[in-house]
Amino acid sequence: MKNIRNFCIIAHIDHGKSTLADRLLDYTGSVTEREKQDQLLDSMDLERERGITIKSHAIQMDYEYNGEKYVLNLIDTPGHVDFSYEVSRSIAACEGALLIVDAAQSIQAQTISNLYLALENDLEIIPVLNKIDLPSANPEEVTDDIVDLLGCDPDEVIHASGKTGLGIDNVLAAVIERIPAPKGSPNEPLQALIFDSVYNPFRGVETYFRVINGSIKKGQLIKFIATGKTYDADEVGTLKLKQLPKNEIKAGDVGYLITGIKDAREVKVGDTITDAKNPTRNAISGFEDVKPMVFAGIYPVDTEDYEELRASMEKLQLNDASLIFTPESSAALGFGFRCGFLGMLHMEIIQERLEREFDMTVITTVPNVSYHAYNKKNPDDVIVVNNPSDLPDPSTLDHVEEPYIKATIITKADFVGNVMSLCIDKRGMITNQTYLTPERVELNFDMPLAEIVFDFYDRLKTVSKGYASFDYHPIGMKTSKLVRVDILLNAQPVDALSALVHADNAQNIGKKMCEKLKELIPRQQFDIPIQAAIGAKIISRETIKALRKDVTAKCYGGDISRKRKLLEKQKKGKKRMRQVGNVEIPQQAFMAVLKLN
Ligand code: GTP
Numbered sequence: 001m002k003n004i005r006n007f008c009i010i011a012h013i014d015h016g017k018s019t020l021a022d023r024l025l026d027y028t029g030s031v032t033e034r035e036k037q038d039q040l041l042d043s044m045d046l047e048r049e050r051g052i053t054i055k056s057h058a059i060q061m062d063y064e065y066n067g068e069k070y071v072l073n074l075i076d077t078p079g080h081v082d083f084s085y086e087v088s089r090s091i092a093a094c095e096g097a098l099l100i101v102d103a104a105q106s107i108q109a110q111t112i113s114n115l116y117l118a119l120e121n122d123l124e125i126i127p128v129l130n131k132i133d134l135p136s137a138n139p140e141e142v143t144d145d146i147v148d149l150l151g152c153d154p155d156e157v158i159h160a161s162g163k164t165g166l167g168i169d170n171v172l173a174a175v176i177e178r179i180p181a182p183k184g185s186p187n188e189p190l191q192a193l194i195f196d197s198v199y200n201p202f203r204g205v206e207t208y209f210r211v212i213n214g215s216i217k218k219g220q221l222i223k224f225i226a227t228g229k230t231y232d233a234d235e236v237g238t239l240k241l242k243q244l245p246k247n248e249i250k251a252g253d254v255g256y257l258i259t260g261i262k263d264a265r266e267v268k269v270g271d272t273i274t275d276a277k278n279p280t281r282n283a284i285s286g287f288e289d290v291k292p293m294v295f296a297g298i299y300p301v302d303t304e305d306y307e308e309l310r311a312s313m314e315k316l317q318l319n320d321a322s323l324i325f326t327p328e329s330s331a332a333l334g335f336g337f338r339c340g341f342l343g344m345l346h347m348e349i350i351q352e353r354l355e356r357e358f359d360m361t362v363i364t365t366v367p368n369v370s371y372h373a374y375n376k377k378n379p380d381d382v383i384v385v386n387n388p389s390d391l392p393d394p395s396t397l398d399h400v401e402e403p404y405i406k407a408t409i410i411t412k413a414d415f416v417g418n419v420m421s422l423c424i425d426k427r428g429m430i431t432n433q434t435y436l437t438p439e440r441v442e443l444n445f446d447m448p449l450a451e452i453v454f455d456f457y458d459r460l461k462t463v464s465k466g467y468a469s470f471d472y473h474p475i476g477m478k479t480s481k482l483v484r485v486d487i488l489l490n491a492q493p494v495d496a497l498s499a500l501v502h503a504d505n506a507q508n509i510g511k512k513m514c515e516k517l518k519e520l521i522p523r524q525q526f527d528i529p530i531q532a533a534i535g536a537k538i539i540s541r542e543t544i545k546a547l548r549k550d551v552t553a554k555c556y557g558g559d560i561s562r563k564r565k566l567l568e569k570q571k572k573g574k575k576r577m578r579q580v581g582n583v584e585i586p587q588q589a590f591m592a593v594l595k596l597n
Contacts, residue, residue: 019162082343096179182252199319292340299336
């Protein structure tokens, strides 16, 4: 055990985490060129295309240092705030972390939020100044920033380049010398932390774990504490680039487990694995059931595909336990599902997977957060509202709460004013402002999560000319003055377009919604009035003017290739349109409320 090191890499996005990890694998001879290619082919398409790590993985390296053999377990962490619970569990499985900072970009919001997570888990932090090969690198200044942040000695900051491989030997030496060996005892009852799982359609769910105490053996009857279920450990092993089956994984080490589980929901990240016959008395602390943060309706474009959509979602859920869904019906869209996601990225991933892997064409409605409503009569009973149209009659309600987050933003001093006005516009309350250097400022805000869902990133980018980084974590529910803005098309309410918004902004949002929908809904043979309403009160109105006859006539003339193009276009258009009453609504219209500027 004294020669094992468990560590992770934490960094702001694009500071070079994956590149550095690759260099570590190369340097320790853990991967051949051929294997590297295979590994790339194995990982999810989406992950590669987006260039970000969606799921965390672990990999074991063997390394000889000063004549001794070491086992280094690198536990990768997802790079997106949607998966922050998984990040926290991966961090909890380690004794140390490489904190990578881009020598040109310096400390950014995710650097800080991940650092705090690592410090909460008492990890040894090894600062790495990365990309020092860049001509724009600013090693002295950025080292000062790191020293200020960590209170460390400048000599402790390792200069490296994942691109050229410079400093990789020093990184490995620091991992061995500075990160403590795991504690724990192989003789105690088994206690292993699940930090990740991966669905494998052939072998069932692969569970990744870190053994804290005891050991886990092939054939052992084991138990997951949170779910209370028992399984036979059909296969255990270590995670090299490929899985390497072993008879036993002992305290301090990291490995994988296969039990034939076919449903991802049975394997919960953060759960404790123990021996079924001689269980530990203590579950590892920090387990939480992950809760979806963002909800949206998913409907088949063709109502006949409802059952197929259900089957697809069930299959998806088997390999992504964080997706939840319940059937719902909408007066406008018919039968579909209300789905819960970890965040907006997760929602996009599910939507894309439905299309790519299951060949479904779906309409997704405006995402919303989960609200808590309290009835006047029973103010102690919380009514969870995951769909704005489920909000009870406001006159019966005592109050409504919405989820809040703490936002960390790092920007240049020049943009502080802009960022502040944006955050205040988004109902944010500033809680802290720190000058990291004379040019760089960290700002903290408490803000409603709903405001982040609605076009926050884009606007932050605009107001800061791209010089702002942003991260957040949830801080609980707060009372808000919320009202529902309904949209009527052709005098018919379209429930799927309703949104819950703050009362003070309702008028403005209603007006902008009408304007936006006027842009997005194609003209038809008749006038279409668009109205926004709060209860029975109409707050705004626009009209989509009828098409003039000769316009269509002209379209259908012309040569054959143009006609074909037009038909193609229509076919594509149809894929993403829903007929509501006698109005055709395109997919973008359901997202209109997200793009109201
Ligand atoms: P993931 O979030 O896991 O995808 O990793 P990451 O975003 O932290 O960074 P990634 O390793 O994908 O690198 C981001 C970009 O920086 C890529 O274009 C890399 O080629 C580049 N890069 C990474 N390390 C270095 C370095 O040491 N020097 C230079 N010049 N570029 C680098």
